[in-house]
Amino acid sequence: MRAWLTLSVPELLATPPEDVAARLAYAQAGRHATLELAQRGAWVATARLLRDALSDDDARDWTVLLEYDLLRLEKRADCVILTDRAVLVLEIKDGATAFTPADARQVEDYALDLRDFHAGCRTVPVVPVLVATRAASERFVPPLIWHGVPPEPFRANAGDLRTVLRAIHAAIGLPEHAMDHIAWLSAPYRPVPNVLEAAQMLFDRHRSAEMISARADAANLTRTTDAVLRAIAGARAAGERRVVFVTGIPGAGKTLCGLNIVFGALRESGAAFLTGNAPLVAVLRESLARQAAPDRGRGAARREAVTALQNVHRFLEHHAVHRDEVPPERVIVFDEAQRAWDRDQAVRPSQRRGASVLTDSEPAHTLEIMSRHAGWAVIVALIGNGQEINTGEAGLREWGRVVAASPGWRAVAPTRALSAARPEQRLADAPQPWLTLDDDLDLTVPMRSVRDPHGAPWVDAVLVGDISAAARIAREAGGVPYFVTRDLGAMRSSLRYLARGLRRAGLVASSGAKRLRAEGLGVQVADVPRWFLDSWPDIRASDALETVATEYDCQGLELDQVGLAWGGDLLRGAGAWMVRDLSGSRWNLVRSDARRAFTLNTYRVLLTRARYETVIWIPRGSSAAAGRWHDPTRQAAAFDEVANYLLACGAAPLSPIPAEADPAPALF
Numbered sequence: 001m002r003a004w005l006t007l008s009v010p011e012l013l014a015t016p017p018e019d020v021a022a023r024l025a026y027a028q029a030g031r032h033a034t035l036e037l038a039q040r041g042a043w044v045a046t047a048r049l050l051r052d053a054l055s056d057d058d059a060r061d062w063t064v065l066l067e068y069d070l071l072r073l074e075k076r077a078d079c080v081i082l083t084d085r086a087v088l089v090l091e092i093k094d095g096a097t098a099f100t101p102a103d104a105r106q107v108e109d110y111a112l113d114l115r116d117f118h119a120g121c122r123t124v125p126v127v128p129v130l131v132a133t134r135a136a137s138e139r140f141v142p143p144l145i146w147h148g149v150p151p152e153p154f155r156a157n158a159g160d161l162r163t164v165l166r167a168i169h170a171a172i173g174l175p176e177h178a179m180d181h182i183a184w185l186s187a188p189y190r191p192v193p194n195v196l197e198a199a200q201m202l203f204d205r206h207r208s209a210e211m212i213s214a215r216a217d218a219a220n221l222t223r224t225t226d227a228v229l230r231a232i233a234g235a236r237a238a239g240e241r242r243v244v245f246v247t248g249i250p251g252a253g254k255t256l257c258g259l260n261i262v263f264g265a266l267r268e269s270g271a272a273f274l275t276g277n278a279p280l281v282a283v284l285r286e287s288l289a290r291q292a293a294p295d296r297g298r299g300a301a302r303r304e305a306v307t308a309l310q311n312v313h314r315f316l317e318h319h320a321v322h323r324d325e326v327p328p329e330r331v332i333v334f335d336e337a338q339r340a341w342d343r344d345q346a347v348r349p350s351q352r353r354g355a356s357v358l359t360d361s362e363p364a365h366t367l368e369i370m371s372r373h374a375g376w377a378v379i380v381a382l383i384g385n386g387q388e389i390n391t392g393e394a395g396l397r398e399w400g401r402v403v404a405a406s407p408g409w410r411a412v413a414p415t416r417a418l419s420a421a422r423p424e425q426r427l428a429d430a431p432q433p434w435l436t437l438d439d440d441l442d443l444t445v446p447m448r449s450v451r452d453p454h455g456a457p458w459v460d461a462v463l464v465g466d467i468s469a470a471a472r473i474a475r476e477a478g479g480v481p482y483f484v485t486r487d488l489g490a491m492r493s494s495l496r497y498l499a500r501g502l503r504r505a506g507l508v509a510s511s512g513a514k515r516l517r518a519e520g521l522g523v524q525v526a527d528v529p530r531w532f533l534d535s536w537p538d539i540r541a542s543d544a545l546e547t548v549a550t551e552y553d554c555q556g557l558e559l560d561q562v563g564l565a566w567g568g569d570l571l572r573g574a575g576a577w578m579v580r581d582l583s584g585s586r587w588n589l590v591r592s593d594a595r596r597a598f599t600l601n602t603y604r605v606l607l608t609r610a611r612y613e614t615v616i617w618i619p620r621g622s623s624a625a626a627g628r629w630h631d632p633t634r635q636a637a638a639f640d641e642v643a644n645y646l647l648a649c650g651a652a653p654l655s656p657i658p659a660e661a662d663p664a665p666a667l668f
Contacts, residue, residue, distance in 0.1 A: 002065075002068055002069045002189055003065035003066060003067060003068045003069070003080065004024055004027035004028070004066055004067035004068075004069075004076075005020065005023050005024055005027060005065070005066040005067065006063065006064070006065050006066075006185070007020075007063070007064050007066075008061075008062075008063055008064070009054050009059050009060050009061070009062045009063070009064060010060055012047070012050060012051060012054065012064050013051055013054070013055065015047075017043075017044045017045075017047035017048045017051065018044055020043060020044070020046075020047035020066070021040050021041075021043035021044045021047065024040075024043050024066060024067060025040055025043075027067070028067075042092075042094050043066075045094045045133075046066070046078060046079065046092050046094065049092065049131070049133065049158055049161065050064060050079065052158075052161075052162065053161040053162040053165055054081075054162075054165075055162075056162070056166070058166075058169070059083075059165075061084060062081055062082060062083050062084075063081070063082040063181045063185075064079065064080075064081055065079065065080040065081070065082070066078070066079055068080045070110060070113050070114075070191075071189070071191050071193075071201075074197070074200070074201065075106075075110075077089050077090070077091065077107075077110045078090055078091055078092045079092065080114075081165075082179060082181050082184055083169055083179065084174075084175070084178035084179055085124065085125070085169070085172050085173070085174065085175045085178070085179060086124055086125045086126070086127055086146075086168070086169070086172050086179075087114060087120075087121055087124055087125070087126045087127070087184075088127050088129055088165065088168065089107060089110050089111045089114065089126060089127065089128045089129065090107070090129045090130075090131055091103060091106055091107035091110065091128070091129070091130050091131065092131045092133070093130070093131065093132045093133065094133050095133060095134060096132035096133060096134060096135060097132065097134045097135055098132060098135055099130055099132050099135055099138075099155050103130055103132070104130055104152070104153050104155075105500075105501050105502055106501075106502065107128040107129065107130050107153050108128045108149065108152075108153050108500055108501040109500075109501030109502040109503070110128065110501075111126045111127065111128035111149045111153075111501075112126075112149055112500060112501045112503070113191065114126050114189075115148055115149050116191075116192075117189055117190055117191040117192065118187060118188075118189045119187040119188050119189075119190075120183065120184035120185075120187035124175075124179060125146045125147060125148065125149075125150070125172055126148065126149050127149070127150060127154065127168055128149065128150070128153035128154070129153060129154045129155070129156060129161075129164065129165070129168070130153045130154070130155050130156075131155075131156050131157070131158070131161055132155070132157060133157055133158040134157065134158070135155070135157045136157070137157060137159070137160050138155050138156075138160075140154065140163070140164055140167045140168075142167065142168070142171035143171075146171065146172045146173070149500075154168060192611075194558050194560075194611060195255055195256060195259075195284075195556070195557060195558060196283065196284070196287045196532070196533075196557075198256050198259065199256075199259050199263070199284055199287065199288060200287060200288060200291045221253055221256065221257060221260065221443075223440050224246060224257055224440060224441060224442075224443055225257060225260055225261065225264075226440070227438055227440035227441050228244055228246065228257070228261060228380055228441070229261075231244045231378070231412045231438070232244070232266075232331060232378050232380075235376045235377070235378050236376045238376070239375045239376050240376055240408070240410060241367075241370065241371060241373075241376060241377045241378070241408050241409045241410070242376075242377075242378050242379075242409070242410050242411065242412060243367070243378075243379045243380075243381055243399065243403055243409065243410075243411045243412075244378060244379070244380045244381065244411075244412045244413075244441065245337075245381045245383055245396075245399075245411065245412065245413035245414070245417050245427065245441060246258075246380065246381070246382050246383065246414075246441050246442075246443065247383045247413070247414050247416045247417055247441065247442050247443070248383070248384070248442060248443030248444065249443070249444065249456050250384065250456050250459075250604065250605070250608040252443035252444065252445060253443055253445075254335075254382045254383070254384060254443055255280075255335060255382065255556050257382070257443065258273055258333040258335055258380065258382050259273060261331070261333055261380060262308055262333055263308065266331055269330070269331065270328055270329050270330075271308075271329055271330075271331040271332065271333065272308055272309075272310055272315075272329045272331075272332050272333070273308055273309050273310070273332075273333045273335065274310050274311070274312035274315050274332050274333065274334050274335065275309075275310075275311070275312055275334075275335035275336060275556070276311070276312045276313055276335075276336065276339060276340070276341075277335065277336060277555055277556050278311060279528040279552065279553050279554070279555075279556075279557070280335070280555070280556040280557060281309050281310070281311055282528055282529050283528060283529045283532045283533065283557060284305065284309050285305045285306060285309055286529040286533060287529075287532075287533055288305040288309075289305060290533065312334060312335075312340075312362070313362075315327075315332075316358060316362055316365045316366065316369070317356075317357050317358065319365075319369045320357045320358055320359070320365060320369075321357050325372075326372045326373060327369060327370065327372070327373075330373055330376065330377050330378065331377070331378045331379075331380065332366075332370065332378075332379055332380070333380040333382065334366065334379055334380065334381045334382065335382050335556070336382060336383075336384050336555070336556065337363075337381035337382055337383055337396075337399065338383050338384060338393065338394075338395050338396055338425060339384075339393045339394075340361065340362035340363050340366070340393070340394050340398070340399070341358075341361060341362045341393065341394060342361050342362075342393070342394035342395075342398055343360055343361040343364075345393075345394075346358040346360065346361055346362055346365070347359060347360075361394050361398050361402065362394065363394060363398050363399045363402045364398075364402045366379060367379070367402055367403070367406045367409060368406075371406070371408070371409075381399065383396060383417065394424075395422075395424035395425050396417060396420070396424070396425050396426055396427045397423060397424045397425070397426060397427070398424075399411075399427060400426075400427040400428045400432075403434055403435075404428075404432065404434055409434070410434050410435070410436065411427070411434060411435050411436070412435075412436045412437075412438055412441065413427055413435060413436075413437065413438070413441060414437065414438060414439045414440070414441040414442035415437055415439055415442070416439075416442050418430070418431070418437075422597065454473050454474075454476075454477040454480055455480060455481060455482070455607075455608065455610075455614075456608060457473055458470055458473045458474060458477075458480045458482070458649070458650065459604055459607045459608055460604075461473060461649070462607075462646070462649050463577075463600050463603060463604055463607075465575075465576055465577060467645070467648055467649055470649035470650055471648065471649055471650045473650065474649065474650020474651075475650065479650070479652060480650055480651065481610070481612060481613045481614060482607075482613075482614050482616060482646070482650075482651040482652070483613065483614070483615045483616065483651060483652050483653070483654040483655075484616050484618060484643055484646050484647055484651045484652070484653055484654060485615060485616070485617055485618075485653070485654035486617070486618055486619070486620050486643060487617070488519065488520065488521060488565075488617055488619075490617075490654060490656070491563045491565075491615045491617040491654070492545045492563070493657055494615050494654055494657055495545060495561050495563050495615060496543075496545070497657045498561045498612065498613050498615075499543060499560060499561045503560035503561065503612070504532075504535070504542055504543055504559050504560050504561075505542065505543050505545065505559060505560065505561040505562070505563065506531070506532075506542030506543065506545070506549060506559045506561075506562060506563070507521070507542070507545055507547070507548045507549070507562075507563045507564075507565060508548055508549050508550070508551075508554055508562055508563070508564055508565070508606045508609060509521070509548040509549075509550060509564070509565040509566075509567060509606070510550065510551060510567045510569055510570070510599070510602050510603065510606065511550040511551060511552060511602070512567060512569035512570075512580075512581065512582070512599060512602070513565065513566070513567020513568065513569055514567070514568075514569075514582045515567065515568050515582065515631075515633050515634055516548075516565055516567055516619070518631060518633075518634060519565075519619045519634075521548065521565055522548075523546065523547045523548070524547060524548055524549070524550060524553070525540075525542075525547045525548065525549050525553055526540075526547070527540055528549070528553050531547065531549060531553075532557060542559060545563065548565060551602045551605045551606060554605070554606075554609055555605050557609070558609050558610070558611055559609055559610060559611070560610065560611050560612050561610055561612055561613050561614075561615070562606075562609045562610035562613075562614045562615070563614075563615045563616075563617060564606050564607065564614055564615070564616045564617065565617050565619075566616060566617065566618045566619070566639070566642060568580060568582070568587060568633065568634060568638070568639075569581065569582070569599055570599055570600070570602075570603055570642075571638040571639070571641065571642055572638065572641035572642050572645050573638065573641065577596075577600065578638075579595065579596045579599045579600070581595075582633070585633065586632075586633065587633060615654060616646060616651065618639050618642050618643045618646075619634065619639055620636055620639065621634040621635055621636035621637075621638065621639040621640075622634040622635065622636055623635075623636040623637075
């Protein structure tokens with residue numbers, strides 16, 4: 001039972017408010033939470049408020065759920081009421097004299113969470129109600145259409161709550177079949193936390209098991225995690241060294257799988273999560289430090305996060321210099337292992353760090369370092385198929401070469417690791433004596449997109465140029481969550497409209513889209529953790545919609561709504577993709593297959609960052625009609641072709657949002 005206390009309305013009316021508060025306090029103690037006297041007083045006031053509001057005969061068949069746990073948000077709704085036709089979600093601010101935007105966003109987010117993740121909310125309205133007990137009265141205005149979550153939370157004070165609840169009840173109308181409360185209470189609530197929310201829960205020792213058991217993709221995640229743990233246990237029992245390859249489509253949960261191993265199953269063993277994705281490390285560390293429990297402290301949480309989440313380049317450099325040092329971890333998780341540097345990139349001097357201390361590829365150094373352990377050791381390599389975005393990335397081929405050449409090492413991988421279209425992304429061309437196949441290591445269910453699993457295959461079809469396949473996917477799915485606009489202002493307005501409650505929107509663009517500055521959008525995010533973690537009115541936050549994150553800033557991370565600013569580095573011509581690179585004041589056509597693949601993968605990364613909708617803004621460009629001010633680096637006809645192509649593939653034209661629904665930035 002997710003609610004701390006569930007009562008029918010007659011039971012609520014028959015129970016003294018002090019007894020209701022006592023039962024809630026008992027439930028809180030069972031969850032090892034600290035009880036404050038102010039909280040107990042608030043519960044007494046809530047019970048009295050609800051007794052007054054629900055005392056009419058037409059509410060006698062309703063059910064009241066107090067302190068309803070919302071796992072993804074790590075919060076509780078004060079009250080959920082089940083009527084015969086709707087789910088009412090109440091946030092009660094005892095003593096409040098005003099309705100604040102922050103409180104309204106909070107209760108709206110609770111309602112959205114139930115709508116998206118509770119199976120009992122799929123076919124009934126989920127209505128958020130903000131109660132500020134001492135605020136001034138407001139007129140109730142019902143929406144025209146009752147489905148899902150209404151556009152705004154309704155508001156009530158203590159004296160108006162009964163009237164508002166009755167008005168909501170009457171406005172919805174009597175359904176053909178009354179809601180079955182028993183069925184609703186037993187229906188699954190299966191949230192899909194984003195990677196930051198999941199990491200926070202895994203980092204919290206008290207909540208990690210609860211998060212894993214409740215996730216919507218629990219079977220998919222558990223199957224792969226169990227396969228990794230089997231391989232680790234086998235290596236330990238046999239005294240072997242193994243590389244365990246985990247593959248998966250974009251958004252299938254590879255990063256979460258790795259975090260689950262480090263913070264969950266092997267937490268006490270001291271496993272480490274290594275990644276070359278510096279923004280991901282920075283955002284995760286800051287997020288975990290901010291969310292630290294009071295008894296742990298931010299400093300201690302930050303130190304633990306730094307130990308568990310490491311930059312793979314610094315890890316390799318440290319152990320390359322200290323060649324006699326055995327790493328403390330027998331198990332390391334190597335994130336985005338297909339992006340590990342090849343030998344040429346690894347040994348190349350850098351402007352920032354000078355001469356490299358590495359003498360071979362990063363896969364080769366990784367195996368050498370873990371070989372320093374006497375006995376068993378395991379490298380869990382997470383492979384993001386189709387997400388190679390830079391030169392010098394070794395690919396799976398180098399991992400296969402190194403494992404084959406390293407005595408005492410074996411590998412476990414799914415069949416997908418042998419079947420990539422590009423040779424450099426295949427572990428080997430055929431089964432090998434050092435390789436054991438286990439398809440449980442392949443994550444095949446797209447989980448980033450909360451409502452629509454068709455986004456990833458649609459993006460694949462779009463980027464390979466298969467217009468008929470993309471259109472078929474969109475048609476059979478009843479539409480895909482991708483929208484096209486030629487108006488930058490319309491994109492911003494739609495993102496503000498779509499990002500309801502506490503959901504986060506942001507702008508992304510390719511690092512090669514260098515002429516977006518001519519369109520008024522060319523400032524790249526400077527502080528990536530703040531961009532992902534802070535909120536408006538902080539102008540550095542993603543939802544200010546002022547700065548863009550590139551593929552390097554956002555790979556491995558996600559937003560709820562994404563605005564993709566399409567650049568001149570990927571256009572359509574002669575029925576195919578044209579990949580271009582800006583040099584000076586002119587674009588050059590890219591002919592190298594590898595560099596073309598990097599650009600296409602860049603757009604794959606950007607097109608798969610959203611958990612909900614992606615709005616694609618394609619600039620209008622410049623035409624000869626501009627006369628002497630015509631800009632040949634922004635040819636309008638080429639951008640028109642991209643827009644027409646995406647629409648033909650099944651993306652929808654962005655519909656105008658109602659003028660009254662377009663929040664001014666100062667209010668967003």
